[in-house]
Amino acid sequence: MKLPISWLKDWITLDASAEAVAHALTRRGFYVEGIETHGCRLPGVVVGRVLEVARHPQADRLSLTRVDDGGGAPLAIVCGAPNVRPGMLVPVARIGAELPGGLRIEARRVRGEVSHGMLCSARELGLSDDHAGILDLAAHLGPGEDLVPGRAVDALLGPPDEVLEVEIPFNRPDGLGVVGLAREVRAALGGRWTPDAERRLAHRWQGRADFDxxxxxxxxxxxxxxxxxxxxxxxxxxxxxxxxxxxxxxxxxxxxxxxxxxxxxxxxxxxxxxxxxxxxxxxxxxxxxxxxxxxxxxxxxxxxxxxxxxxxxxxxxxxxxxxxxxxxxxxxxxxxxxxxxxxxxxxxxxxxxxxxxxxxxxxxxxxxxxxxxxxxxxxxxxxxxxxxxxxxxxxxxxxxxxxxHLDGRRRTVTLRTARFRRVAGYDVSADEARRALEAMEFVVTGGDPLQVGVPSWRPDVAIEDDLVEEVARALDYDRIPEAPPETHGAHAVRTPLERTVARARAAMRARGLAEAWCTTLVAEAEARSTAALLGDAAPALVRLSNAMSREAEVLRPNLAPGLLRAVAHNLRQGSPAVRLFEVGAGFAARPGELPAETPQIAAVVTGPRFAHAHDADQRPVDFADAKGLWEAFLEEMGVDDAEWRTYSAPGWKPGASAEVAGRASRIGWAGTLSQPLLREWDIEVPAGHEVHLFVALIEPLVRSREGPARVALPGRFPPVRRDLAFFVPANASHREVEQALVGAAGEWLRAIEVFDVYAGPGTPEGMKSLAYALQWQHPERTLAESEVQSIQDRMVAAVAERCGGRLRER
The missing domain is CATH 3.50.40.10 (Phenylalanyl-trna Synthetase, Chain B, domain 3)
Structure with missing residues (x-):
């Protein structure tokens, strides 16, 4: 905001310099970035009327002019401006005049012709940066000015004016006008409103009431x-x-x-x-x-x-x-x-x-x-x-x-001197606070506490601490004593939720994912699309009553919308691989209550397995790769019993999604996004590439870390390992086969892991192959081969009975 000192003086009585005004405003929170001077004194520069314009015989771009400067005989002046014409009223710098740039005017020969003065542009007079042509005084000054040859240009342009460049705080819209800044200067320097200012500010509209x-x-x-x-x-x-x-x-x-x-x-x-x-x-x-x-x-x-x-x-x-x-x-x-x-x-x-x-x-x-x-x-x-x-x-x-239809009642806020002492750190009397506030045109009544009526132009003052700030501004911030922050030897103790979130962030970063910070405001269509991914076809969305746009009209129900936007943006910008995670809350509306906030962590990966390795396999990340990342993350979070259950919902690729559960509750969801969903989000991936999403609830992860950590010591006796492959029906899930194997394996089974899934040439029609690595270990002795074979036979029989499968022979 520019503040001309001459305009300021139209409103308040002011004897201070521009520098003093700038200092006062800056001390009160309106930082003055600089002071410019517009115009300058121009002795020797007068109004001239161009009588004749002729071409210079030695230069195509110069003109010979005869100018009436009010001094008797016309002056012969050489001019290079393209806009000079007969009858034009121009500023003429006579011989002996000194222009703002330091140029002193003398009679000078220009290409063989003597110039007895100079016709000036606006820049040469210090009025503006315009140097395109000679200043046309009639056009510049407008009607009503006495433009007679010989009159001093100073008298027409007025004295130089100093203009302050003021930075206006966002919460002080009243500072975007000369009157608002005049109030600040008046309060700081003790000025008064001019009579014209008082008359204008006291005006109350009394017009007719007959317009439609x-x-x-x-x-x-x-x-x-x-x-x-x-x-x-x-x-x-x-x-x-x-x-x-x-x-x-x-x-x-x-x-x-x-x-x-x-x-x-x-x-x-x-x-x-x-x-x-x-x-x-x-x-x-x-x-x-x-x-x-x-x-x-x-x-x-x-x-x-x-x-x-x-x-x-x-x-x-x-x-x-x-x-x-x-x-x-x-x-x-x-x-x-x-x-x-x-x-x-x-x-x-x-x-x-x-x-x-x-x-x-x-x-x-x-x-x-x-x-x-x-x-x-x-x-x-x-x-x-x-x-x-x-x-x-x-x-x-x-x-x-x-x-x-506005409520014209004045807002009233209470101010206690005890509160001022607590916030500002020093004492102030009620009378001192009253004078400071009244100088800024607050209406103050009462003793201590003060009842303060807030002016209509101060929307930033709403609570008691706002008044504390006003009084502290008026009395000068330098009065606030220097003091170290108060401490009592205490340190913050993080809650289990905070510790879990910190560990989750570290675990994701350790696996090569970068953290994203996404907006909580999303479009309703985006919210419904991602809620359906997690099985909520009719989410209870939290709507904004004053949404700025349709892209930000509801609070996100989960973290997926922001991550999918980020994937689309990064791929458009040419990123070969995108690996992002976010920690935050999903929101759900509750009738008559504040919205529910569910802490979550979500992650997304797409691109080649090794984006920057020239000698490594460049095949794209598939579901198994992504699942490995999520399993490693869950193990880091203390979830050692995660179950990956068959799950399907709109938006997932068929057969490539799962619900992740722990001992007592669901942990989250994971899978590969379908091509229709990617198109819906404008996510363009190279041929053969897919986008894999993982969403987990934080609360089950907190519970998984409760209690003392348990360490499994290595056994004293050697383990026995076996690899078993089964042909099972194509619609049988890994979870079903695993449960059958574990149920028949006995108490000595220490580990079971699927390491191969195959469906293709060599498999019976309607079947697929699942291969498992199993490990047994007895705590007190070495297992005999016959014992292991007996267990294996029970497992093969269990798979045949419960899943309709059979052992795959070599």
Whole structure:
């Protein structure tokens, strides 16, 4: 935000220098990044009228001019600007003048012709960076200026002005206007409001109530003021208005548009002017956009709309995007004679959605998004009328109407000096706190505690500690004593859940996965798609009442949506392999209660087995590879009895998904995602590659770590190992076969592991082969061969009886 010192002095009495103002603002939390000087003293530079322009005989790009500088005989001046023309009023630097860059003007021969002075550009006068041509004073200063040859340019341009570049904290939208910063400077340096400022700030709107105005969306627009102005003449703005806008980095457009911009920069309140004769009705309707609607905005672009966009409409069509930009179909132009002024308060989140949906970031949207003072609307409207009539004296107010559905009651917050002492670290009296707050226009009553009425322009003050900060700002932060943080020799003790999460993160990283941090807000379709993966066809979704977009309208039910988005993004960016995990919560709605939060860990892998090894097998990760990762993770987490049960749900590849369970409860889900699901998420993998997902609940992992760790000592006697392969029906699961084997293996079985699955040539029709590695060990003696053979026979019989399988002979 730029703050011209001259503009500041229009509002408060001020004797301090620009440096003192910058220091005061910075001390109060408004950091001043720099100070610029606009304009400078220009002795010896006067108004000149170009009488003649002729081609230079020795140079095609130079002109010979004769200029009346008010000193009698015309001056012969050589000029290289392409825009010089007879009759033009220009700044002439006479011989002896010194320009801001240090150039001293002397009579000088240029290509054989003597130049008795210099015609100046805006940059040569220190007014701007424009060096494209000679400054046209008539166009630059506008109407109403006495441009006679010989008059000092200083007298026309005014004295130099110092402009502060101020960084505005996001929670202080009142600082986005000169008046808001004037309040800070006034409180810091002890200034007073000027009489004109007091008159403007005390204004209360008393217009007529005869304009056709209807607010359909009262939540998005609770306050709207419409004022007709007649007998308007659109034209250039006077010099003072143009200079003021230039100091703010804004170009002058016309007196009407410039007046709206002056009000915006002065109060931080965006206002808009419509050409009344181009409004159907004339009438104003404030509503949300409808499907299929579009509008061409003032930048000339046609924009499709959604129901998230708040519109200003006439009787028939949209004429502006509320709080963002006006429409071309109601633009004020040279032929405009009647205006409709809009001054409104729009709900900040609604404007933020409109701005983001349309990709339009404007000065108006910037202010409405942060929160405009809801009580400044009539003051800003009155100030516009005042400015317009100063530039267009014949302008007359006409029909008007205001709709105001805001609660105008002042917020009251209590402040205790004891609380100030506890937070700020030093004592302050109730009277001292009262004076500090009243200097910032808070209304203070009572003793200790103080009852503090919060001004309408301070949405950041809501609780007692906000008032503590206000008093500490006013009394100077340097008064806060230096003190080391209080400690009592205590240290934080992590809960079992925190220890489990830390161990889970370390286990995933140890297996080559990188941690992702994904948003908890997802689209409803994404939430339902991933909930179905985990068997929840009708999830209890937690919806946002004020969602910023349809991509962020519900809380995620599990961690899969963010990881799938990350996979799609990384593959589009050319990553050969993606291995990610995330720890977080899934959310579920509960009637009448806060949402349930379920801690989870999820992981996803895709790509070659060894992405960066030139001499290793580059085949893609398959289900078995991924399952090995998840099994190793579970073993690290203390789950040594995980069961992988057959599981199917929409979104998984048939036959390549499982439910993982422990002794007492389900732990999670794992599997390979189906091609239709990958297409749904725009995940494009190379031919032959797949995406493997694992989702685990944290709570069962916490329980798996409870109790003392148990260590299995190696046996004293040698183990006996056997490999058995079975032909079993194709629809038989590994779990069924394993249970049959374990049930018949007896108490001495120490390990069983499937190491081969085969279905192809050599297998009987309708069958597949499962091969198991088994290990027995007796704690007190060596097992005899006959004992092992007897056990093996029982196992073969159990598989035949329970699974319909038979031993695969060599």
């Amino acid at each position: 105005l209807d607010i359909e969306d009262r939540e998005g627009c609770p306050r709207y003021l419409a004022q007709v102005l007649e007998r308007v003449t659109v034209g250039p703005s006077p010099a003072w208005a143009r200079r003021r806008l230039e100091a703010m980095g804004q170009r002058s457009i016309s007196n009407v548009v410039d007046a709206t911009n002056l009000v915006l920069f002065e109060f931080g309140q965006p206002i808009h002017a419509f050409d009344l004769d181009r409004l159907a009705g004339p009438a104003i309707r404030v509503r949300r956009a409808r499907d299929g609607e579009s509008i061409t905005t003032l930048d000339g672009r046609e924009r499709a709309l959604s129901d998230e966009v708040l519109l200003i409409c006439d009787r028939d069509r949209p004429v502006a995007v509320a709080g963002v930009m006006g429409g071309a179909n109601s633009e004020v132009g040279e032929g405009t004679t009647r205006l409709l002024l809009e001054a409104a308060w729009f709900e900040p989140r609604r404007i933020r959605r409109s701005s983001r949906f349309l990709g339009l970031a404007t000065e108006a949207a910037k202010r409405f998004e942060r929160g405009v003072d809801p009580e400044v609307t009539p003051i800003a409207a009155a100030r516009f009328v005042e400015l317009l009539r100063a530039m267009c004296p014949d302008a007359t107010p006409g029909a008007a109407r205001e709709r105001n």
